Amino acid sequence: MTWDWSAIADFMPRFWDGVLITLQVLVLGSLISFTLGLVWAIAFRAPTRFIRWPVNLVTEFIRTTPLLVQLFFLYFVLPEWGVQFSALTTGTIAIGLHYSTYTAQVYRAGIEAVPPGQWEAATALSLPAHRTWIAVILPQAVRRITPALGNYVIAMLKDTPLLAAIGVLELLQQSRLESASTFQYTEPLTLIGIAFVLIAYPASLLVRALERRLVR
Amino acid sequence: MSADLTGTTPDTLIRFDNVTKRFGDNTVLDDLCFSVRPGKHVTLIGPSGSGKTTILRLLMTLERPDEGTIQVNGNRLFPAPEKERREARKKIGMVFQQFNLFPNMTVLRNLTEAPVRVLGLSKDEAEVRAKELLDLVGLADRCDAKPTQLSGGQQQRVAIARALAMRPQVLLLDEVTSALDPELVAGVLDLLRDIARTTDITMLCVTHEMNFARDISDDVLMFDAGKVIESGPPEKIFSDPEHERTREFLGAVL
Numbered sequence: 001m002t003w004d005w006s007a008i009a010d011f012m013p014r015f016w017d018g019v020l021i022t023l024q025v026l027v028l029g030s031l032i033s034f035t036l037g038l039v040w041a042i043a044f045r046a047p048t049r050f051i052r053w054p055v056n057l058v059t060e061f062i063r064t065t066p067l068l069v070q071l072f073f074l075y076f077v078l079p080e081w082g083v084q085f086s087a088l089t090t091g092t093i094a095i096g097l098h099y100s101t102y103t104a105q106v107y108r109a110g111i112e113a114v115p116p117g118q119w120e121a122a123t124a125l126s127l128p129a130h131r132t133w134i135a136v137i138l139p140q141a142v143r144r145i146t147p148a149l150g151n152y153v154i155a156m157l158k159d160t161p162l163l164a165a166i167g168v169l170e171l172l173q174q175s176r177l178e179s180a181s182t183f184q185y186t187e188p189l190t191l192i193g194i195a196f197v198l199i200a201y202p203a204s205l206l207v208r209a210l211e212r213r214l215v216r
Numbered sequence: 217m218s219a220d221l222t223g224t225t226p227d228t229l230i231r232f233d234n235v236t237k238r239f240g241d242n243t244v245l246d247d248l249c250f251s252v253r254p255g256k257h258v259t260l261i262g263p264s265g266s267g268k269t270t271i272l273r274l275l276m277t278l279e280r281p282d283e284g285t286i287q288v289n290g291n292r293l294f295p296a297p298e299k300e301r302r303e304a305r306k307k308i309g310m311v312f313q314q315f316n317l318f319p320n321m322t323v324l325r326n327l328t329e330a331p332v333r334v335l336g337l338s339k340d341e342a343e344v345r346a347k348e349l350l351d352l353v354g355l356a357d358r359c360d361a362k363p364t365q366l367s368g369g370q371q372q373r374v375a376i377a378r379a380l381a382m383r384p385q386v387l388l389l390d391e392v393t394s395a396l397d398p399e400l401v402a403g404v405l406d407l408l409r410d411i412a413r414t415t416d417i418t419m420l421c422v423t424h425e426m427n428f429a430r431d432i433s434d435d436v437l438m439f440d441a442g443k444v445i446e447s448g449p450p451e452k453i454f455s456d457p458e459h460e461r462t463r464e465f466l467g468a469v470l
Contacts, residue, residue, distance in 0.1 A: 117312060117316035118318065123278060125382060126302065126306050126330065126382070135329060136320070
């Protein structure tokens with residue numbers, strides 16, 4: 001096996017396209033998972049079980065089935081019901097939805113860690129439910145769980161290559177396309193591996209720094 | 217009893233009728249009846265587990281009674297539609313053993329959040345009033361501090377100011393000095409004596425500070441096993457209790 005620098009140079013245009021798509025999936029997927037996860041977590045505490053039970057059921061189902069299966073389902077089955085999105089949109093929604101069921105558990109833990117006295121003080125002041133959440137509970141909960149959410153962003157980054165399975169042009173898919181035309185596998189695969197390290201390692205340092213700052 | 221349809225005479229601010237509260241098999245309040253007249257300071261004493269704190273928590277709607285009715289100022293608290301309960305609750309403030317200040321907010325914001333969001337005061341009005349109250353509790357210079365930067369005694373004084381900021385008719389004090397270091401207790405109790413003397417707020421107080429109870433109370437209710445077994449002015453209860461259980465209890469704590 002020989003290392004061919006020219007293969008790296010040839011791969012560069014595709015590589016940067018792949019970096020952009022991977023980052024786009026990561027950022028939008030994170031936003032979806034943070035937002036939806038919070039919705040699930042608040043619904044876990046809904047006053048009526050007619051909300052709690054279905055939400056528990058659905059999130060447990062999503063959490064315990066493989067992301068790859070969900071990707072195929074959303075990409076190949078939904079169009080039969082008339083719902084059709086591009087591979088990129090489908091993949092981003094799927095990964096955001098899948099990870100929202102993890103972040104929901106993180107939010108849940110953070111919310112449960114807020115002392116009951118905080119809820120009681122809010123009741124004693126007659127604060128309406130939405131102010132209790134926004135002004136009292138969530139600021140205290142989110143502070144504690146920010147590092148844990150950060151870890152899921154890194155995990156999500158490492159799951160983005162699954163989107164290659166439905167043809168999203170992220171890093172892995174770009175390297176496969178490159179290899180398919182050049183028959184050179186070593187260089188593109190090595191390069192995208194390094195790219196993942198270069199994104200994930202600083203991110204994990206950032207999470208650790210947040211942990212030191214926020215969790216005491 | 218007058219023919220008042222609400223079941224509350226104008227002379228009654230708080231009224232418990234046949235209230236029973238159970239936690240599992242444990243009956244903490246047993247068919248309890250009592251009432252409090254406006255402006256009175258009532259201290260609840262008794263052994264732990266006798267249901268004193270549960271009374272305050274019922275009034276604050278932190279617990280629900282299993283049976284019976286509770287009224288405040290002629291409004292039903294239990295049983296009542298949620299809307300009526302919320303209205304009745306606005307007249308009640310509570311100070312907790314563990315302070316329960318909001319640690320994510322400054323001291324000032326702890327005092328303005330509810331007046332702005334619940335009473336509809338403007339931010340400026342609420343801040344002016346909050347600063348007056350912080351002045352009253354001797355912490356005017358700590359507006360911008362976070363609660364965690366204050367001592368326990370200071371936090372409890374802020375918590376008292378926060379409750380007063382809602383202009384309550386009734387102030388519930390739940391063992392407010394029990395979590396404090398001994399040297400910080402006097403400051404908080406002196407503040408409460410001041411408030412009792414200078415305002416017409418009705419106070420319901422659960423405390424183990426018997427001297428304080430003797431000072432501020434118009435009435436003392438002695439609880440045992442979920443019932444009021446004896447009540448009367450502090451001079452009577454503390455010096456000449458009638459009930460054997462009261463004598464035993466006071467003998468143990470005084």
